[in-house]
Amino acid sequence: MRRDVVIALFAVVAGVGAVLLVLASDRERSPVGVSAAVALVVGWAYIGSGLIARRQRPQNRLGVVMVFIGFAWFATFLADAGSSLVFTVGKALESIYLLGFVYLVLSFPTGRLRGTFERALITSGVVLVTVVELAWLLFADSRSQICSRCPENAFEVTRNDSVATGLLQGQRTVGVVLSILTVALLVHRWRRASAPERRVGAPVLWAGSAMFAALAFSVANDIFDHPLGEGPAWTRELMFASIPIAVLAVLLQRRLARGAVAGLVVELGEGATSISLREALARALRDPSLELAYWVPASGRYVDADGAPLELPQAGRDRAATVVERDGEPVAALIHDPALAENDELVQSVCAAAGLTLENARLQAELRARLAELQASRARLVSATESERRRIERDLHDGTQQRLVSIAMALGLAESKLAADRPAVEPVLREARDALTVALAELRELTQGIRPAILVERGLAAALDDLARRAVLPVQLDVAVSGRLPEQVESAAYFVASEALANAAKHSHASDVRLSASQEKGVLSLEVSDDGIGGATAGGGSGLRGLADRVEALGGRLTVSSPPGRGTRLRAEIPCA
Amino acid sequence: MRVVVADDAVILREGLARLLGEAGFEVVGLAGDADELCTLVEHTHPDVAIVDIRMPPTHTDEGLQAAKRIRERWPQVGILVLSQYVQARYAVELLTQGTERVGYLLKDRVSDLGELSLSVRRIGEGASVLDPMVVAQLVGQRRKGDTPLEDLTERELEVLALMAEGRSNKAIAERLFITEHTVEKHVKSIFATLRLPQSGDDHRRVLAVVTFLNAA
Numbered sequence: 188m189r190r191d192v193v194i195a196l197f198a199v200v201a202g203v204g205a206v207l208l209v210l211a212s213d214r215e216r217s218p219v220g221v222s223a224a225v226a227l228v229v230g231w232a233y234i235g236s237g238l239i240a241r242r243q244r245p246q247n248r249l250g251v252v253m254v255f256i257g258f259a260w261f262a263t264f265l266a267d268a269g270s271s272l273v274f275t276v277g278k279a280l281e282s283i284y285l286l287g288f289v290y291l292v293l294s295f296p297t298g299r300l301r302g303t304f305e306r307a308l309i310t311s312g313v314v315l316v317t318v319v320e321l322a323w324l325l326f327a328d329s330r331s332q333i334c335s336r337c338p339e340n341a342f343e344v345t346r347n348d349s350v351a352t353g354l355l356q357g358q359r360t361v362g363v364v365l366s367i368l369t370v371a372l373l374v375h376r377w378r379r380a381s382a383p384e385r386r387v388g389a390p391v392l393w394a395g396s397a398m399f400a401a402l403a404f405s406v407a408n409d410i411f412d413h414p415l416g417e418g419p420a421w422t423r424e425l426m427f428a429s430i431p432i433a434v435l436a437v438l439l440q441r442r443l444a445r446g447a448v449a450g451l452v453v454e455l456g457e458g459a460t461s462i463s464l465r466e467a468l469a470r471a472l473r474d475p476s477l478e479l480a481y482w483v484p485a486s487g488r489y490v491d492a493d494g495a496p497l498e499l500p501q502a503g504r505d506r507a508a509t510v511v512e513r514d515g516e517p518v519a520a521l522i523h524d525p526a527l528a529e530n531d532e533l534v535q536s537v538c539a540a541a542g543l544t545l546e547n548a549r550l551q552a553e554l555r556a557r558l559a560e561l562q563a564s565r566a567r568l569v570s571a572t573e574s575e576r577r578r579i580e581r582d583l584h585d586g587t588q589q590r591l592v593s594i595a596m597a598l599g600l601a602e603s604k605l606a607a608d609r610p611a612v613e614p615v616l617r618e619a620r621d622a623l624t625v626a627l628a629e630l631r632e633l634t635q636g637i638r639p640a641i642l643v644e645r646g647l648a649a650a651l652d653d654l655a656r657r658a659v660l661p662v663q664l665d666v667a668v669s670g671r672l673p674e675q676v677e678s679a680a681y682f683v684a685s686e687a688l689a690n691a692a693k694h695s696h697a698s699d700v701r702l703s704a705s706q707e708k709g710v711l712s713l714e715v716s717d718d719g720i721g722g723a724t725a726g727g728g729s730g731l732r733g734l735a736d737r738v739e740a741l742g743g744r745l746t747v748s749s750p751p752g753r754g755t756r757l758r759a760e761i762p763c764a
Numbered sequence: 765m766r767v768v769v770a771d772d773a774v775i776l777r778e779g780l781a782r783l784l785g786e787a788g789f790e791v792v793g794l795a796g797d798a799d800e801l802c803t804l805v806e807h808t809h810p811d812v813a814i815v816d817i818r819m820p821p822t823h824t825d826e827g828l829q830a831a832k833r834i835r836e837r838w839p840q841v842g843i844l845v846l847s848q849y850v851q852a853r854y855a856v857e858l859l860t861q862g863t864e865r866v867g868y869l870l871k872d873r874v875s876d877l878g879e880l881s882l883s884v885r886r887i888g889e890g891a892s893v894l895d896p897m898v899v900a901q902l903v904g905q906r907r908k909g910d911t912p913l914e915d916l917t918e919r920e921l922e923v924l925a926l927m928a929e930g931r932s933n934k935a936i937a938e939r940l941f942i943t944e945h946t947v948e949k950h951v952k953s954i955f956a957t958l959r960l961p962q963s964g965d966d967h968r969r970v971l972a973v974v975t976f977l978n979a980a
Contacts, residue, residue, distance in 0.1 A: 584818070588848050588871075589773045595875030596779045600786060603877045620875050627872045631849060640849035644818065644825040649853065656852070656905040 191238050194254060198234040202227050205264035212267035213336065226264060229428040233257030236431035248298035252291050253431050259284035268338075275341035278333065279324060282316035285402075289369060291430070292395035296388060296437060304372065311365055319358045327351040359410045366403035370396050390433035398426055448536050455544045464541070464548050465492070468521065471537050478522040479545075480508075481552035489520060492548070494555030511538045511545055519545045565740040573675045580638045588630055595623045638678065646670070647677045647704070654684055655702055659692040660717075665703040672711060676763045679737045680704065680713045683745065686730045687715035687757045695719025695755055709764030710743075716756040723749040723757075731757070765888050768793040768808060770801035770827065771816040771846075780814065780874060787881035796820070798830035805834050805841055811888040812842040812865075817854070828854055835861055842887040846871050852901040855894050856978050863971045867893035867930075892930040892970050899928040902977035915957050923950040928973045 209223040234257030241250030263284060265277025289312055293305045300306055326347040327333065329340040332355065373396045380388060401423045451471040455464070469477040480489035480497045489497045499520055500506035507525040511518050527534055538545075602616045634640075642650040648668045655662035671677070684702060691700050697719030704713045723731075724747065735745040743761035767789045771777040774796075781791045792808045795801040797819045805813055813834060817827040831843045842865035845858065855868045867887045873895065874880050883893045903925060906913055916924065919940075926936045933951070937944040951969075955962050960972050 581823070584848060585773065589776055592848075592871050592874060593775045593779045595872065596776075596783055599875040599877045599880075600783055603786065624872055624875065635849070640847075641851055641853075643823075644851075653851065653853065657901070 191242070194234070194238060198231060198257065201258060201261040202230050205230065205261045208264045208267040211269070225424050225428075226261070229424055230257045230260045232428045233260060233431045236435040239435060247296075249291060249295065249434060252287055252294070252298070253434065256284050256287035256291065256431075259287055271338040272341045274338045275324065278340075279320055279342070282320065286312050286316055288398070288427070288430070289365075291434070292369070292373065292391065292399075295391045295395075295434065308365060308368060308372070311361070315358055315361055315365070319354060323351055323354040323358065326354070356410055359406050363403045363406050363410070366399040366406070369399045370403070373399075388437075390436060391430065394426065394430050394433050398423070398430065401426065448533070448540050451537060452540045455541060464544055468537060468541060471540075472521075472523065472527060472534065474523045474527055476524060479548070480520040480522060481545075481549040482517040482519060483553050483556055484516070485553075486556070490552050490556045492552050492555070494552055494557070494559045496556075509534050509538065511542065513542060513546060518542070518549050562740075562742065566742070569675055569737060569740040573678060576637050576678070577674070580634050580643070583630065583634050583637075588627065588634075591623055591627050591630065595620060595627070598623065639681065642677055642681050647672055647680055650677070650681050651684055651702060651704060654681070654688060658688045658700070660688070660697060660700050662688065663699070663701045665701065667705045668711065669706075672706075672763045675741055676711055676761050679734070679741055679743070679761060680711055680759060683713060683734050683738065683757070683759045684715060686734055690723065690731075691715065691717045691719065691755065694723065695721075697754065706763065709762060711759075711761045711763045713759045713761075714756065716754060718754045720751070721749045721753050721755050722751045723747060723755045734759075765812065765885060766790045766792045766808070766810045767812045767814060767884065767888075768795065768801070768804050768810045769814045770795035770798070770804075770819070770830070772796050772819045773816075776816070776871075783874065783877060783880070784814075784884070787877055789881070789884065798826040801830050802833060805838055809838065810841060812844055812884050814844045814846060814884070816871075817845060817847040825854075828857070831858070832861060835866070840865075842866065842890075844869065844884060844887055844893070846874075850895050850898045850901070852898055852905065852978065855898045855902075856974060859892065859971050859974055863892050863968060864890050865892075868898060869893065869895045870897055886930075891932075894929045894970070894974070896925070896929055899925045899977075902928065902974065906977045906979070912958050916954060920950050920954050920957075923947060924954055924973060927951065927954075927969055928977065930970050 205226045206223045209226055210219055212219070233253045237250045237253030237255075237257060239250075240247065240253060244250065259280065262280045263277060265273050266281060268274050268277060286309070290300075290309055293308065294300050300309065321342070323332075324340060324342040325344045327340055327343065328346045328348065328351070329337045329343070331348060332351050333340070373392050377385065377388075377392050405423065448471055451467055454467045465477065465479050468479070469475050478491070480491060480499060483490055486496075489499060491497045499508045499510075500522060505525075506522055507527065509521045509523065509527075511520065521534065521538070523534075598616055598620045602613065602620070605612055605616070639650055639653075641653045648666050651666050651668075652664060655664045672680075684704075688700065688702065691697050695717045697717035700715065700717045702713075702715050704711065706712075731745070731747065738745040738759050738761055741761050743759060745757070745759045747755070747757050749755040765788075767784055769777055769780050769784070769791065771780065777794050777796070781794060785791055792810055793804040795804045801813065801815060813831075815827045815831050817825055819826045819830075827847075828845060831845050834841055835843055839862070843858075844867040845854070846869055847854075848871050850868065850870050858866050858868055865887055867883055869880075869883060873883070887893055903913070903921070913921070922940060923936060926939060931939070933944050933947045937947045940947070952962070954960075955972075958976055960976060
């Protein structure tokens with residue numbers, strides 16, 4: 188804080204000094220008022236933005252770089268001084284601020300240079316504005332090389348116009364090349380950038396490119412002795428002044444994002460569900476594509492909020508994952524845009540803020556994963572039971588029943604062929620045949636209980652109709668189910684209806700029973716209602732409990748509403764898509 | 765009388781063929797599924813086809829569907845549908861398509877050779893035959909709540925059931941040990957009580973009674 192105040196004071200002094208030098212100078216091309224104002228605006232814009240940036244993001248070098256550019260900028264106005272030494276020092280420092288500027292644009296937004304090409308550009312720039320500049324000053328005669336009314340060159344050792352001119356033109360040419368290379372690099376970066384990267388980098392990349400293009404243009408104009416005339420320098424300088432504002436805008440945007448962490452803490456405190464948790468995190472990180480994956484230690488894999496297994500993206504350009512850990516164990520992973528990885532600090536603070544809520548959401552997701560597993564195993568069990576029933580029914584129908592019938596047939600044949608000693612054998616045969624008939628009837632009853640023939644042969648609608656016709660009480664039927672449904676669904680629905688009708692007949696004292704079934708949006712709804720005494724329950728030892736299990740295992744629901752004195756309504760909803 | 769037998773269980777197919785041969789029928793062909801049966805009927809034009817309801821490939825009601833197809837294409841061929849279970853609705857479906865030369869019996873009935881051959885013979889001659897169990901189902905359905913069946917006497921109910929089975933007045937008289945004249949009197953009274961149109965024709969009589977019983 189104190190240091191910032193000192194720097195600000197220096198900035199005021201430097202700014203005022205620069206303005207005084209400009210106003211006192213008789214070498215300015217533009218109106219001195221405009222030049223002075225531009226000088227002040229540019230310098231203070233850099234120093235001010237730099238100070239704010241340093242406070243917001245102390246680890247990021249960009250703030251320091253901008254403060255440096257501001258002071259280097261003010262230093263160039265020493266060249267407006269009347270004193271020979273001050274003038275010469277100003278001349279030597281003339282292009283230092285451009286070095287800072289190149290560094291700023293190339294290292295944006297992290298403050299660190301990315302590759303060797305960038306480093307080579309900066310190094311070339313340093314050589315150009317220090318070594319070459321000083322070498323030039325050693326040979327340059329002020330009047331002929333700089334301007335006719337300028338003071339003496341204090342660094343001049345020996346006047347050599349051709350060497351000085353050669354150095355100056357060489358310096359300018361390399362400067363143009365470096366500027367063009369910088370613009371090319373920035374355009375290349377833009378083309379490779381992902382959407383969020385572009386969102387972050389756009390203002391600085393574009394203003395920087397425009398600035399270097401303008402610089403290359405005007406230096407080229409200088410090299411050929413101003414074939415295009417001398418444009419007003421302050422337009423370029425105002426563009427230059429807009430850069431720190433753009434940098435600051437981006438950094439403030441990130442500050443807003445960090446402000447969102449505070450908002451996130453408040454939001455999570457209000458009890459977030461797993462869906463709103465995802466949304467809150469997406470908002471805080473400004474990445475709408477954010478997904479959450481939760482760690483399930485038991486199965487050693489990640490699942491989504493519904494408990495469905497999920498793979499984390501491999502390191503690549505499309506998506507990136509940040510794993511959130513607690514006590515060294517993974518809790519969850521954020522799957523996000525790779526651009527977010529550059530703002531690791533924000534991601535980490537968001538993760539820290541959401542830690543406990545993420546842990547809760549993880550437990551919920553784990554629970555859902557287990558429920559889904561349980562549901563699947565129950566469905567497998569029902570399916571197995573159902574196919575077992577089908578097998579038993581088929582075995583009885585095709586095997587035992589047929590065999591019994593054929594025995595009955597054989598007995599009948601024997602009976603009809605009996606001639607001798609008829610009176611003695613006939614009653615025995617008849618007895619055997621009658622016993623067989625009884626056995627067949629019993630077997631029929633048994634197989635009907637396993638899977639009613641009408642259900643096997645004609646499906647649910649016919650079976651329900653049959654049920655209604657055979658019911659003890661008169662039943663009003665309203666069935667809107669066509670075609671065949673999955674066997675397990677047909678069976679479950681049939682036995683629910685059968686049990687409900689039997690209960691109504693036994694306990695309800697009803698006079699009117701309704702049985703309705705319909706199929707809508709992949710769900711079979713079956714309802715049995717009566718106008719009896721009510722008071723039925725689904726729990727305990729009633730047959731309804733087993734049926735409820737069967738319905739639930741198919742992902743359905745069985746509900747019983749039976750207020751005393753107001754009838755009983757039993758409803759089953761079974762997915763059948 | 766020429767008959768064919770269709771059943772996917774060899775043991776029953778062969779057994780039935782033997783039984784019917786024993787009873788004096790000429791068994792002209794055997795079939796294991798519905799398609800085979802239709803081909804067989806087309807080539808042999810039997811008097812009666814005896815058909816099991818459940819056959820391959822789906823083991824649901826192919827036999828019944830085949831029976832309907834045969835009655836449509838070859839109406840002179842009588843049909844006897846056999847099944848381990850009887851469903852009143854199948855009887856109604858068969859009868860609505862036509863009341864002549866049709867029968868529907870429980871498989872168990874094959875043990876009584878006399879009854880079986882009588883049924884096949886009657887179907888071949890044009891009559892309709894329903895299993896007593898089908899009739900019992902129909903009467904059971906109809907006996908709920910307030911129905912005109914309540915107004916019939918015990919004896920009239922017995923006569924009604926035998927009529928539904930497709931039996932003639934003479935057969936009913938023999939079964940109940942009463943005179944044909946008394947049967948006629950009962951029948952008249954039943955039709956009046958149930959408000960059914962009188963019909964001298966045995967086949968139509970079956971349909972009228974069954975339709976009445978099946979009405980919800």
